[in-house]
Amino acid sequence: MTEPNVSTRPESGPGEPRTDLGTELQSAAPRLREQPGTRGRTTIADGVVEKIAGIAAREVPGIHALGGGFTRTMGAMRDRVPGGHPSAGRGVKVEVGKKQTAIDLQVVVAYGVSITDVAAEVRENVIAAVERMTGLEVVEVNIAVNDVHLPDEDTQETAEDRVL
Numbered sequence: 001m002t003e004p005n006v007s008t009r010p011e012s013g014p015g016e017p018r019t020d021l022g023t024e025l026q027s028a029a030p031r032l033r034e035q036p037g038t039r040g041r042t043t044i045a046d047g048v049v050e051k052i053a054g055i056a057a058r059e060v061p062g063i064h065a066l067g068g069g070f071t072r073t074m075g076a077m078r079d080r081v082p083g084g085h086p087s088a089g090r091g092v093k094v095e096v097g098k099k100q101t102a103i104d105l106q107v108v109v110a111y112g113v114s115i116t117d118v119a120a121e122v123r124e125n126v127i128a129a130v131e132r133m134t135g136l137e138v139v140e141v142n143i144a145v146n147d148v149h150l151p152d153e154d155t156q157e158t159a160e161d162r163v164l
Helices: 046-058 069-080 115-134
Strands: 063-066 092-096 100-110 137-149
Touching: 046 063, 046 092, 046 100, 046 115, 100 115, 115 137
Parallel strands: 100 137
Antiparallel strands: 063 100, 092 100
16 A cells, blocks of 8 residues: 655744745746847938938928038929928938948028037937937037028018919
8 A cells, every 4th residue: 555645844834924936937948048139220211210200300400401502402302292291300311230320401591599519419429319319329429500591581472382
């Protein structure tokens, strides 16, 4: 005959919690604990960085528009086409590497603002936005001021806008 199974564990008293409840699960094969960031690769397209930089630059007071003369003209025509929409990356050129990016901006500033102050603020805002959103290190932000927007330029009628 078989003898009864005797436990060597001490019995808990009436008011004490039982420690023999539950089981501890152990996996059959220990799994390597890799960081989630090392389990794949993330690539960021140039256009994504262009849009982020363009939006961040436009947020700065004193920036009237982005892009050179020809770029703005072509963009305005494209915006007038049904279904067309303004490009957030207009006037922005980027070079994106694996960990770093360089950004070139063409801007039009409003008349009366300090160009050096506006450029410094644009640089700071663009760097903060791109690094925060993409994780890329921004190594440089080059700013080319192509024009100064005069306040009376908004109120002038063009030949296309006049009704004859």
